[in-house]
Amino acid sequence: MMKDRTGRLQFSFFLYNSLFMSICLSICSGRFVSVVDTESWSWFNFVYFYAVAFSLYFFITFLVQLLLTGIFNIFKLRKTVIVLSLLLDAVILILFLADTFVFNQFRLHINLAMLEMTFLGGGQIVSFSPKMLIEIFGLSAACVAAAVLCVFLAVKLNKSKRFAVTTFVFSLLLLIITNGIHGFAFATHKQNYVEVSEMLPLNKPLTFSKLLIKTGILTKEEVYSTELPGNGKNKKMNYPLHPLVCKKNGEDFNILFLFVDSLRADMLDKEYMPNTYEISKEGIVFKDHISGGINTRHGIFTLFTGLPGSYWFKALSTKTPSILVQALEQRGYSIGAFTGAGLTMPEFNQTIFAGVKDLRLSSKGNNVIERDLDAIRDFEKWAEEKKIKGRFLVLSS
Known part of the structure; x- marks a missing residue:
């Protein structure tokens, strides 16, 4: 699979692996929703949330894999691509799942300072009880198992290039649509959509309020208003x-x-x-x-x-x-x-x-x-x- 003549297959492998990884990460993202007041959310708000999670993490996973694998190809270590992808998937899933627990507790995402205190603090700043260590080990094992499944399915489907391209195009369109929805929701103060950017880690969606004003779609008064529409006034x-x-x-x-x-x-x-x-x-x-x-x-x-x-x-x-x-x-x-x-x-x-x-x-x-x-x-x-x-x-x- 990883020989020079199979460059196309490598590309489809990355796409499939990213597809299954984004599904796993989207499922984990449900833990972020549990800490938010969703009483005012409609069914479309939930669809939007998971669409953002899926498209965002599809491309993040895809780009990270492509970058690191490219480095390995430069040094002619192509046989390590599957192993590298497996390790990357496991690390991403473990960190992401850990982030859901951090967000539930502190309402913020994992950052470098937090990682330094955890791993370099010698247990004096952040410590774990034996029960917590067992839970961490169990969840980490589950993440590794999910990573193995993602890579296994990606290898099995690797020869089906047409569906891989379809997956890429669908994810790209989804990313564009969700960013468009966020940009308009941000300009019109729709909290149910804007707050998604606070919940999902690494999510930096587009805003184009000034473009909406210049094109006459919205007025300055509408964009710069401090009044929240609808139920937003209660939030x-x-x-x-x-x-x-x-x-x-x-x-x-x-x-x-x-x-x-x-x-x-x-x-x-x-x-x-x-x-x-x-x-x-x-x-x-x-x-x-x-x-x-x-x-x-x-x-x-x-x-x-x-x-x-x-x-x-x-x-x-x-x-x-x-x-x-x-x-x-x-x-x-x-x-x-x-x-x-x-x-x-x-x-x-x-x-x-x-x-x-x-x-x-x-x-x-x-x-x-x-x-x-x-x-x-x-x-x-x-x-x-x-x-x-x-x-x-x-x-x-």
Whole structure:
């Protein structure tokens, strides 16, 4: 099977192996559904979920096999292809099944940090009881048996090339359709479809909200709305856990957040930022700050919500705003945001500032400097108006 003249058969073998593997992984994916409130799901929601799982893991398995087998072919180790596929299938199934248990417990997927703590922590961070070890061994054995079955069936069906090509085309169409459904559901705030991307590991579906706006299929108001349609209004985050109690003590000051993306702390000195450095001498400089993330999305989100960045997608799908912004609005603060990059990517308008009226979404200009100047001009006009009307909170970037 693995000789040079059977290159086509190798290709069909990979397709069949990926087919059976995706079926196994789709069945395991049912464990993710068990931790989600599916009362509002229709039969089509379930069909969509398993269609996403099947098409996604078909191509992931197929590409991983093709890549590693290609490396083995370079070193003329073609006879190891079946053994390699078997090992890959077993490892993928074991990790995937383990991920379902992790997700059930912590609502997040396995990551490198978690694997390091488990395997390199010497049992001091993550430990397993004898009963758990027996269960792990049993489930791992079941995964190995499933991998053997997948490879065995792939070898048996290897000569049927026509059905293999049909399988590939069907999976590709399914992948395109499910991504199309997600993109439209994301733009129209259909939670039952959007939350699937949070449940399945390695799932990064397409979004094309701006394309829908440009083509006139949807309006800006529809795409950037913070209202959830239908039963989605009942699917709010449990945030905050308790009502925020604010006591009025003294004067309400104007609040200004000024964000400079990717600015290193050691740049705030006389040489590189002399003007900002002089301003900093009149205030308090915090040098022991712990950020909520190494990117704009998570850093800003954590600052305004007090939540880890892993809650971002849940906040986005439920249109949950910052409790700080809500509390300030209740105190009569006007909320303004003036950014050169805009608030729709990342979607701060539908998370931190969800529900804020007349929110400024973007700046005009052909380049960064023009957009920054436009933001500054709008801020100056807005701030001058608010001097008459009262206190305000502003975000500037």
